[in-house]
Every structure is written in structure tokens, then in C-alpha cells.
Amino acid sequence: MSDELGLFADDPGDDRRRRAPDPEGFRRRKRRRTVTALAGLFVLLLVGGGVLYGASQLLQIGSYEDYEGEGTGEVVVEVKPGDTVSAIGRTLAQQDVVASTKAFTKAAEQNRRINSIQPGYYLMRTRMSGQAAVTHILSDDAKVGRVEVRGGMRLEDQAAPDGGRTAGILRRLAEATCVGKNPTCTTPEEMFRVAETADLASLGVPEWAIADASKAEPKRRLEGLIMPGVYDVKPGESAENVLRDVVTRSAAVLEVAGLPQAAEGTGHSPYELLIIASLVQSEGITKDFPQISRVIHNRLTHPVMRLGLDSTINYPLDKPTLLTKPEDRARPGPYxxxxxxxxxxxxxxxxxxxxxxxxERPAEGRWKYFVKCYPDGTSCFAETPQQHEAYIAEARARGAF
Structure with missing residues (x-):
């Protein structure tokens, strides 16, 4: 029986061998438990951090940095073509006009006029509230550097009928560079100097005009090559850069207007057509331009006729009217x-x-004479000297001149 019991009973020695401590296994199990615990803690931290971040963002919705008051100092900012309200706000924030883009855009939501703001340069202050920045950029005082060139304007200053002076194109461009309390300006004298001496090609003069413009009296080289329009001049910019921008943009306008291609087949060079256009501009009102042009073309092709235009007499004499005196008409000169x-x-x-x-395209007709015969500037056109004299008498009777 003892053998049988011994055969089937648990062996204490075997149990001790089976339960003997395993130090290496214990350490492995401990490391696994530690890694698992750390991983769980990391996940909890991630989840908790995400919750905290989301909560902080929710709490900050609608908040933004904004200065108080009207600001101080001066800074010029540029609104570029195509800029959105947000883009304008970013520009203002980058130059510390406002504390943040949102300070400007939120204030702009209350003023629909902001959507019609024009490209160009604006004189602002630093550290303005969003509301103050919106109000100021929409005011007349903010827009700077804008020059309007109208048809018939000249490079140089002109005498005005009231005895004063009317600023010419070059002076207006120079003055546009000068803004603010302590500006860095281009003087009119510097603008005149560059216009007279700078390389014409580098200024952007069209290739077809360079040869003829180079032959002109220096102060008249750019006459007629700055087209009517609105130009945004960067405050503090150099005379050469200002003229290069204006003349280059004018060259593009001239191309759109048909030059030089439209000169083909007319018997005139592109520069000659530009001269004719300036005479037309200076001699009448817009509705009469095609007929005035026809008179000029007819006279140019007549073998014994001169143009006889008073505007060309007064051009170098700096006189503000179209009327001329006999002594001026007898004065020799290229004009x-x-x-x-x-x-x-x-x-x-x-x-x-x-x-x-x-x-480029004068009206059809055989006129060789014209005179301003109505007070509103309308001209009367004649084919013969007799008709012309009759129109002059009528014009005097109406008080046209």
C-alpha cells in the first residue's frame, strides 16, 4: 500500500522544484506591468491635455487683441489691388497699426464702406484700436500720394487766369511724395532734373517715341507721354522711380489706345499722331475732337497751308488762354x-x-477752319475763309470769346 501511495501521492520535492523562485521572470513581469502603467498614464495625459486645450479654445472664441484709442505717430501703409478686408487687416497688424487682424475685421463688419476702399497709400497711426483704424482709413485725411492727370495738362506749371499758378504734372508728382509731419520728399526741382536728363528707355518711354523725344528741348522730352489718369505715388519715393512708374503705365495706356499700330497707313508716325492728339486736346471740347482732327489733317496735306493754331503759340509762352496777340504770332520759334x-x-x-x-480716325469732311463759336466751347467748322469769318462774327456776338 505504501508503494501505491508513494506512486500516486504528491512529491514534496517535486513541488519545491516546481515552485522555486524565478528572479529573471519576475523582473520581466514587473517591467511589463510598469510599461503598461506608463502607457496608460500617457494616454490619460493626452486625453486630458486635449480636453484642456479644447476647453481653452472654447473659452477664447470671440476674443482678440485690440489697442485702445486713436494711436500715435505716423506710418504709411499700402492697400494693393485685390486686397480683401482681411488682407488689409493683416497689413495693418504687421505694421503695428492695429494689435491684430481680427481687431480690424471685427470693427469693419460695422461699416460697409470698407468694401469700397481703393488701392493706394494711406497715412495711418500706430497702435490704433480696430474701430479707430477703420474710421481713419475711410477718411479723406488718410489717402495720400494720389495724383490725377487730366487731358490737356502739361509738364510745367502754367499761369492761371486769376494771375496765380496752376501746378503742372511734374510738380504734382513731386508733391505727392511728401506726406506727414517729418516727410522725406522729392522736390519739384529734382523731378524736373530727372525728367530732363534720365535715360528715356530706362524711364519706360515707348521705343517708337524715343528718337523723336530725344531731339526735343530737354524740359519738353516727356510732354504728351504721361497719359491722363489717376496715379498712386509712394510717399518718399525717388523722382526716377516715380517717373518710371508713371511713364511705364502711360506707355501701356498708349498701346491700348492703338499706338503705334494705328499709325500704319495714315502717312504719319506714331509720335506725329501723338502730337496731333495733343493739339486736338488743347484746341476744343471732346465732342468736337474728330472734326478738329480733320481740320489738322486737311491742313497738313494742303501744299500752302500752315496749321495756325493759337495753342501752339501760347505753349512756350506760358499763357492760359487760347487767344494770341499779333506780336506773339510774329515771334519765331519751333512751336x-x-x-x-x-x-x-x-x-x-x-x-x-x-x-x-x-x-487716328478723324471725321470725314473738307473743313480747313474752325473757331470756338459758343460759350460752352463748341466750335464751328468751315471750308472757306468767308464761312470762317462769318462764324467768327457770330462767336463774338454770342460772347464766345
């Missing part, structure tokens, strides 16, 4: 179309697109 045949050497003003179109 005296009473004494000289053909066109003057340069344009005498900035021609509009309408004047250029009239120079």
Missing part, C-alpha cells in the same frame, strides 16, 4: 504754327484716349 509749316516738334499737352482716337 509757332503761324510761321512754320507742319507739326510742332513735340506734343503740347497730355492727350486723352478720345483725342488719340480722333487723331
Amino acid at each position: 509757332n504754327t503761324y510761321l512754320n509749316y507742319g507739326l510742332p516738334p513735340t506734343p503740347i499737352s497730355s492727350p486723352s484716349k478720345e483725342a488719340i482716337a480722333a487723331a
Whole structure:
């Protein structure tokens, strides 16, 4: 029996061998438990951090940085073509005009006029509240550097009928560089100097105009090559950069107006058409441009006729009216179309697109004379000297001049 019991009973020795401690296994199990615990803690931290971040974002919805008050100092900012309200806000924030883009855009939501803001340069203050920045950028005081060139304007200053002076294109461009309390300005004298001496090609003068413009009296080289329009001049910019921008943009406008291609088949060079356009611009009102152009073309092709235009007489004499005196008409000079045949050497003003179109495509007719015969500037056109004299008498009777 003892053998049987011994055969089937548990062996204490075997049990001790089976339960003997395993130090290495214990350490492995402990490491696994530690890693698992750490991983769980990391996940909890991630989840908790995400919850905290989400909560903080929810709490900050609608908040943004904003300054108080009207601001101090001066800074010029540029609104570029195509800028959205947000883009304008970013520009203002980058230059510390406002504390944040949102300070500006939120204030702008209350003012629909912000959507019509024009590209260009604006004189702002630093550290303005969003509301103050919106109000100021929409005010007349903020817009700076804008120059409007109208048809018939000239490079140089002109005498005004009241005895004063009317600023010419070059002076206006120079003055546009000068804004603020302590500006860095381009002087009119510097603008005149660059216009007279700078390389014409580097200024953007069209290739077809360079040869003729180079022959002109220096101060008249750019006459007629700055087209009517609105130009945004960067405050503090150099004279050469200002002129390069304006002349280059004008060259593009001239191309759209048809030059030089429209000169083909007319018997005139592109520069001559530009001169004719300036004469048309200076001699009448827009509705009469095609007929005035026809008179000029007819006279240029007549073998014994001179142009006889008062505007060319007064151009170098700096006189504000179209009327001329006998002694002025007898004064020799390259712009005296009473004494000289053909066109003057340069344009005498900035021609509009309408004047250029009239120079390229004059009205059909046999007129060789015209005179301003109504007080509103309307001209009367004649084919013979007798008709012309009759119109002059009528014009005097109406008080047209």
C-alpha cells in the first residue's frame, strides 16, 4: 500500500522544484506591468491635455487683441489691388497699426464702406484700436500720394487766369511724395532734373517715341507721354522711380489706345499722331475732337497751308488762354504754327484716349477752319475763309470769346 501511495501521492520535492523562485521572470513581469502603467498614464495625459486645450479654445472664441484709442505717430501703409478686408487687416497688424487682424475685421463688419476702399497709400497711426483704424482709413485725411492727370495738362506749371499758378504734372508728382509731419520728399526741382536728363528707355518711354523725344528741348522730352489718369505715388519715393512708374503705365495706356499700330497707313508716325492728339486736346471740347482732327489733317496735306493754331503759340509762352496777340504770332520759334509749316516738334499737352482716337480716325469732311463759336466751347467748322469769318462774327456776338 505504501508503494501505491508513494506512486500516486504528491512529491514534496517535486513541488519545491516546481515552485522555486524565478528572479529573471519576475523582473520581466514587473517591467511589463510598469510599461503598461506608463502607457496608460500617457494616454490619460493626452486625453486630458486635449480636453484642456479644447476647453481653452472654447473659452477664447470671440476674443482678440485690440489697442485702445486713436494711436500715435505716423506710418504709411499700402492697400494693393485685390486686397480683401482681411488682407488689409493683416497689413495693418504687421505694421503695428492695429494689435491684430481680427481687431480690424471685427470693427469693419460695422461699416460697409470698407468694401469700397481703393488701392493706394494711406497715412495711418500706430497702435490704433480696430474701430479707430477703420474710421481713419475711410477718411479723406488718410489717402495720400494720389495724383490725377487730366487731358490737356502739361509738364510745367502754367499761369492761371486769376494771375496765380496752376501746378503742372511734374510738380504734382513731386508733391505727392511728401506726406506727414517729418516727410522725406522729392522736390519739384529734382523731378524736373530727372525728367530732363534720365535715360528715356530706362524711364519706360515707348521705343517708337524715343528718337523723336530725344531731339526735343530737354524740359519738353516727356510732354504728351504721361497719359491722363489717376496715379498712386509712394510717399518718399525717388523722382526716377516715380517717373518710371508713371511713364511705364502711360506707355501701356498708349498701346491700348492703338499706338503705334494705328499709325500704319495714315502717312504719319506714331509720335506725329501723338502730337496731333495733343493739339486736338488743347484746341476744343471732346465732342468736337474728330472734326478738329480733320481740320489738322486737311491742313497738313494742303501744299500752302500752315496749321495756325493759337495753342501752339501760347505753349512756350506760358499763357492760359487760347487767344494770341499779333506780336506773339510774329515771334519765331519751333512751336509757332503761324510761321512754320507742319507739326510742332513735340506734343503740347497730355492727350486723352478720345483725342488719340480722333487723331487716328478723324471725321470725314473738307473743313480747313474752325473757331470756338459758343460759350460752352463748341466750335464751328468751315471750308472757306468767308464761312470762317462769318462764324467768327457770330462767336463774338454770342460772347464766345
